[in-house]
Amino acid sequence: MMISLPKACALAAACAVVLTACGASPSTGGSATPTASVDVGKASSVTPLDEATTARAEKQGSVLLYTNADADQMAPITKAFEAKYPAIDLRVLNMNDAQTFQRYATETATGVRTADVVMATDSVGMLDFVAKGHVLDYTDPNLENLPAYARLAPGVVAVSEDPMVAVYNTALIPKDKQPKNLASLAKLAASAKGKVGTTDISNPQSFGAVSSYVTENGDAGWKHLEALGPNTKVESGNGNLMQKLAQGEYQATYFVAGNVRALIEGKEAAKILDYTYLTDGTPLLPRAVAVTKKAKSPDAAKLLVNFLLSVEGQEAACDGGFTPYRDGVDCAYGLPAVEAVVGADHLILGGYPKDIVRNKTTIVERWKKAYDR
CATH class of the missing domain: 3.40.190.10 (Periplasmic binding protein-like II)
Known part of the structure; x- marks a missing residue:
């Protein structure tokens, strides 16, 4: 039996259900072939099995x-x-x-x-x-x-x-007004209560983003999340989050699975939605x-x-x-x-966070307190 993820994850059919606009590719994705300073392994010929x-x-x-x-x-x-x-x-x-x-x-x-x-x-x-x-x-x-x-x-x-990104409804927040980091997002959330969303920490991708972000940024990272928490609505998964964003119920979302980039760029959704990497720390899961x-x-x-x-x-x-x-x-x-x-210094990249199994309960409970869950 095939078990499929919610079709809403396709940005409400690339937002065609909400608006039938055709769009160009947003500029936040970076160039296609920049020179990397993070370790990308060694160039190699094919390394097949015997x-x-x-x-x-x-x-x-x-x-x-x-x-x-x-x-x-x-x-x-x-x-x-x-x-x-x-x-x-x-x-x-x-x-x-x-x-x-x-x-x-x-x-x-x-x-x-x-x-x-x-x-x-x-x-x-x-x-x-x-x-x-x-x-x-x-x-x-x-x-x-x-x-x-x-x-x-x-x-x-x-x-x-895979990066966890922020996504915006461009009809509600123009590109030049879109926050590029969680500190700025927290200020937006405070002035637009109920119009900013994220996914519940019970979702493994959300937990991965939160745990990576706070492992990297410590108390400063928690400070940003605790500022966001009281003014953020929480959804069970990316499907509901993106559908409500496309419909205008949310202005902004954060810690969204990076596969939405391919659903936005160059498609109908591009005039409705725009994504950005977080410059104060983009978790890569x-x-x-x-x-x-x-x-x-x-x-x-x-x-x-x-x-x-x-x-x-x-x-x-x-x-x-x-x-x-x-x-x-x-x-x-x-x-x-x-x-x-975002620059190499702001990529949160390092495999599985240290002691992630032992620390999970503490991280989850602190997040729940911050988000009143």
Whole structure:
């Protein structure tokens, strides 16, 4: 059974339901190919698996992926992977991270076919998944050319480093008035109570953004969030948040998943919505991928991970709105493009925050107090 993320996540059908305007690309995304000063790994030729593993993968014939990325995001990856390996079908089930981990546990307990590969953003959930012995400690040939922050845990590696951004309704806040950092957003929220929104910290992406931001900025970061909290409305997920923003219920939103960039730029939504990276600290959440211990097609799973970490695979991921980080990848949404806007010093990039599992309860409770939840 296919489990899809809410279609509202497509910005209310690119806002066509709300307004039928066609728009140009906003300028906040940075240039396509700036020179990066953050570590983007080493440029490398193709680093494929050995021929024997590839042959076994093709004989296995399919690979099953559970992912929190929606169908539109995954479509370019599926197309590129199956074009490169026509003997292998990539089956994708779209679900949130909690469903991924629970479904895998249930299926393995009952002996039912389960995921060969999982892709998730929930750092605590993925580390728990590793601790329970569900991840194969697989070392892909690409790893030697990847930056250190891409290596998240044994057998777990980042496919992309997705930014959490601010998004504005341009009819209500013109581009030259849009805050570029959380301190300025807090001032806006105080003067426009109820017109600024974010997602609840129970959403793994929201928790990832908050935990990364306060880990990096300490009490100063908490000060900004505590100023925002009383004047911010909270939604369960990005779908509701973006729909209400497009309809004018919100003027501004923050800590929004970066895949909205591809839904805004160059599309109808561009005259209604505009996004920006936060110059006082843009959290980049690693979207982790891992081969499972109970994979029915383990070699096909390794081949998929190998493809996802390659320059070719990262370029396909870019077409779906992911944020590739590898050197040699030409992508308007890539890590160098984010850095070109905010600067290397304001990228909150470093894999999983230190002690994130131990600190989760403290962070969640402090956030709830600030946002009166």
